[in-house]
């Protein structure tokens with residue numbers, strides 16, 4: 001569905017990619033025709049779409065007009081860095097976001113208002129602004145982290161990816177924290193928590209066994225949505241920190257109107273988004289005994 | 298003889314949009330060890346709030362005045378630890394809606410074991426043994442399977458039995474039962490009441506039994522307190538209520554009782570709308586509906602007066618009332 | 630007799646008192662939004678310098694003195710650039726929100742009114758759009774149409790339709806089932822007339838709340854696109870672009886440009902967000 005939209009958008013492109021490629025104000029018509037044939041630019045929409053989709057399924061996204069090499073190779077070479085960045089940011093978001101939200105919901109009187117204000121501000125702080133702040137403070141200021149690049153080897157990579165991951169995570173932490181707080185508050189108000197309190201169950205066990213466990217569904221859903229959204233966010237984080245990943249490739253290709261790459265990466269991002277959400281649905285079904293029952297019977 | 302549970306001039310205010318709202322005006326009630334006391338009243342009269350005040354499960358920001366003592370110890374004055382210990386060992390609570398009050402994502406076994414293992418004295422095996430015994434005691438068959446099931450896999454009646462088992466699991470001295478059968482269908486209602494009644498007598502438990510059913514109250518309790526708009530208006534020994542009732546509201550309730558075999562109309566047949574506690578003015582709370590109301594009633598709130606075996610709060614308690622005060626369906 | 634405050638569960642009076650405190654915050658947010666709008670409109674009158682005036686003799690001036698917020702790498706006055714930048718930075722989100730609000734309302738009301746399979750189809754479509762990250766759609770649009778304000782704004786207009794339409798649809802369905810609509814239908818009013826004169830006006834508070842919050846997020850997305858060099862093109866002043874422009878200077882310790890532009894973005898987004906929350910309380914009487 002989304003793939004048709006992506007591909008369709010490319011197809012109605014006003015400029016002719018072939019002439020863009022050949023360059024010059026008066027392109028040679030024969031060269032143009034040759035290139036059109038080579039890149040299947042002369043086919044009608046559905047034929048060309050199906051060819052593209054068929055290739056995409058097999059991992060063949062065609063060839064980049066700018067880099068003059070297979071799109072799949074270009075993406076594959078950068079995928080690990082981007083995945084690492086997303087995973088790093090995801091862990092930061094879930095640990096910090098759920099932790100803060102739990103604290104805010106539980107210690108509503110003492111921490112609730114402060115965390116609410118803090119998260120509201122955090123949610124307005126985009127990745128590229130936090131990138132600037134982090135670089136100023138932790139890289140050029142304190143010199144703890146490098147300013148640019150992705151590093152090599154796992155430890156070095158993680159070290160290089162720390163600032164990007166935190167910049168990427170920053171506003172999402174606030175989002176997850178707010179959602180966590182809301183569902184924790186709701187669970188704390190639920191009647192079965194009254195039962196547990198009335199039985200003298202210690203507050204800590206109530207929080208873990210009844211509140212967190214019951215709120216885990218919505219928390220998981222929000223976290224999943226967030227992680228899925230991170231893939232799009234890598235475009236900004238990688239560009240801001242000069243990391244040569246898939247996101248940065250997307251931005252550079254968009255600037256050069258290298259449509260084969262943009263098509264492929266947006267498809268990959270959407271698939272990643274959909275897959276993460278599917279995983280969340282599955283996990284939710286496993287977590288909720290009522291849902292399991294429904295699917296089973 | 299001093300009471301196991303003693304509620305003295307309890308007053309509860311809840312925070313509202315503007316200021317606060319009184320939901321309990323004046324509740325004084327004693328439950329002696331081994332005794333069953335019923336709290337009867339229309340919906341909204343403050344029965345649940347009273348039990349919540351006892352359990353210290355009031356909504357946040359609630360203001361409570363008066364005193365509640367258990368075995369001589371002030372419950373509102375307990376610190377966190379004492380409160381937890383008291384809740385875990387001395388009192389058991391059965392809520393109205395077991396489906397809402399039992400965590401839906403935990404197994405029945407977990408729910409029961411959680412309470413039993415709180416004081417840490419029982420091993421897992423012993424705890425399981427006790428839980429199984431209790432489940433059989435509340436009439437659950439096929440216990441092992443039930444323990445591994447989730448709440449949604451059990452019927453309401455079974456769940457309420459589980460709740461009762463959980464309340465009894467720590468061998469408390471006092472059972473609080475807030476309309477334990479209202480959410481159940483009629484046939485299971487009788488079974489569940491029989492289980493509560495039987496186990497209570499067998500164990501010599503004290504009980505505060507909340508209901509809106511006078512007959513049920515009379516059947517399982519030793520004493521009955523009638524509540525209206527946040528206050529107790531009359532209290533009598535269960536056997537003496539029907540002949541002796543002298544508060545116009547109690548008389549109205551008695552007259553409005555359904556006849557045997559005709560269950561539908563319950564407390565609805567007293568003329569007028571039941572008011573909430575916060576709507577009560579200076580005078581008698583029942584004045585807006587009372588067939589015997591006079592000027593004094595609207596000016597001055599009647600204080601509870603001791604009468605043989607009980608108490609009544611009415612300026613004109615026991616006076617003959619005019620005929621046909623209770624609207625029976627045919628007249629309307 | 631003792632009076633005791635019982636704390637069984639954390640909660641409600643705290644919330645009420647915070648609502649009052651947030652009332653003051655809403656006022657501040659409203660003031661900020663007004664100021665930013667005024668800055669955009671009256672930039673030529675209030676800006677001390679020409680925002681594109683390069684001055685090689687006044688490169689990297691610190692804040693204070695002749696330049697209140699300092700100058701950038703080519704000696705342009707940062708404050709003037711921020712003031713002028715409000716134009717492009719607020720125009721984009723305004724386009725996005727207006728288009729998304731109009732389209733979203735049409736979609737929501739027609740889905741709610743027609744119902745059935747059309748409604749199901751619309752809901753499904755909104756889900757699909759919602760699943761597509763706005764930023765990626767904006768980048769794709771740039772790849773197709775070319776860089777500038779219009780391509781990402783157009784893409785985000787589509788992206789934000791579900792944000793408006795989903796909430797409105799639910800509210801519209803609730804309205805649709807109210808007796809007053811049936812009464813109007815009985816009186817012979819047509820669907821379009823009822824929708825235009827009764828349904829939409831009743832949805833307006835909700836629409837305004839959603840649009841206000843969406844404005845903040847659209848501002849975030851659009852400034853990110855500019856930061857990536859795909860939106861408003863230099864030398865025109867725009868906040869996201871200024872953050873990117875100032876980035877290379879950070880290593881040398883010149884933070885003024887990036888930081889002031891970044892801070893402006895954060896303040897603007899938070900202000901729109903708080904304003905939306907405040908309006909929601911005023912209009913809808915609820916915390917969101």
Ligand SMILES: Nc1ncnc2c1ncn2[C@@H]1O[C@H](COP(=O)(O)OP(=O)(O)O)[C@@H](O)[C@H]1O
Nearest residue numbers: 311320339340341342343344345346347356573
């Ligand atoms: N959580 C609450 N917040 C505010 N008011 C409440 C709450 N729960 C109950 N009330 C009010 O307190 C009064 C007593 O309620 P309750 O004790 O539940 O009555 P009963 O159990 O006798 O039906 C009612 O007027 C009810 O509206």
Ligand code: SF4
Nearest residue numbers: 581584587594611612
């Ligand atoms: S005090 Fe007056 S109004 Fe109240 S119950 Fe007695 S007679 Fe009725």
Ligand SMILES: [Mg+2]
Nearest residue numbers: 344345475476
């Ligand atoms: Mg009740």
